[in-house]
Amino acid sequence: MMERGLRGKVAALGAAVVLCAGGSLLGSSPQDTAAVVPVPAAGISAVQTRGVKVYVSGAVAKPGLYEIPAGSRATAAIAAAGGMTLEANPDKVNLAKLLKDGMQVNVPRLSARQLREQTAPVNAGAAAEAAGANTLVSVKTAAESGRGTAKAGGKVHLNTATAAELTALPGVGDITAQRILEYRAAHGFASIEDVMKVKGIGKAKFSKMQPYLEL
Missing domain, CATH: 1.10.150.320 (Photosystem II 12 kDa extrinsic protein)
Known part of the structure; x- marks a missing residue:
């Protein structure tokens, strides 16, 4: 009889231990058990802001080596070099080309014939303006002589x-x-x-x- 009573007490004590352990597990939250993983933000930022070095040549104001922000296009490199000159041929340049480190951006020049065609309208306009300025021709005359002329080719x-x-x-x-x-x-x-x-x-x-x- 005493042995049976002892076994009953041991069983009851074991059950109590199991119940306490289960309650402890149920009471804990996911936040208490989640692991915190650090993120190296500084390293990512450094990679994103790194620039690329490109060589700009041809018909630009200041040819040379320039460092351009990563992700930029050819137009940014040309702008950094002072822009295109009057003899540049923009039709031969892909301004939307994405820049890569170590690449060259070259701006071709117009041919001699293209330059003549480009400057011809300017020269013609200047000649017309000069002709218009000279349309009115004044001649100084003495009052007693009565000589003089109005504008040439008009009234x-x-x-x-x-x-x-x-x-x-x-x-x-x-x-x-x-x-x-x-x-x-x-x-x-x-x-x-x-x-x-x-x-x-x-x-x-x-x-x-x-x-x-x-x-």
């Missing part, structure tokens, strides 16, 4: 002419030109002959001016 419009254009007319100086402008502002010119209403312009002077006047 002076009385209702729109400037003082400089008016002084190009035969026998018209600064004072007479100012009087013409004042009369025009007050009355306007309905006909070429109306210019004789301006003080200082008679029939003799008008006859010299008439071939160069228009409305």
Whole structure:
């Protein structure tokens, strides 16, 4: 009888130990058992920000070796070299090409024929501008001689002419030109002959001016 009682106590004690251990396991949270793994963020950042070295040559302002941020394209390298020159041929450059360390970005130059074709419109425009500036030809004349000329290849419009254009007319100086402008502002010119209403312009002077006047 005593042996049976002892076995019962041992069994009860074992059951109590098992129950306590199970409760301890159930009470613990995943956060208590999770392992913390450190991440080397500094190393990743260093790799991402590393630049690439490229050599830029050809028709650029400052050819040479440049360090460009990783992931950049050819256009960034050309910009770092001061951009393309006037003789560059941009059609021969792939500006979207992704840069790699140690590569060369070359900007080809235009051929001699292409350069002539490119500068021809510029030269033509400059010549036209110069011709326009020389359209009005003024000739200094003495009042008593009555000689003079208006603008070459054209006439002076009385209702729109400037003082400089008016002084190009035969026998018209600064004072007479100012009087013409004042009369025009007050009355306007309905006909070429109306210019004789301006003080200082008679029939003799008008006859010299008439071939160069228009409305």
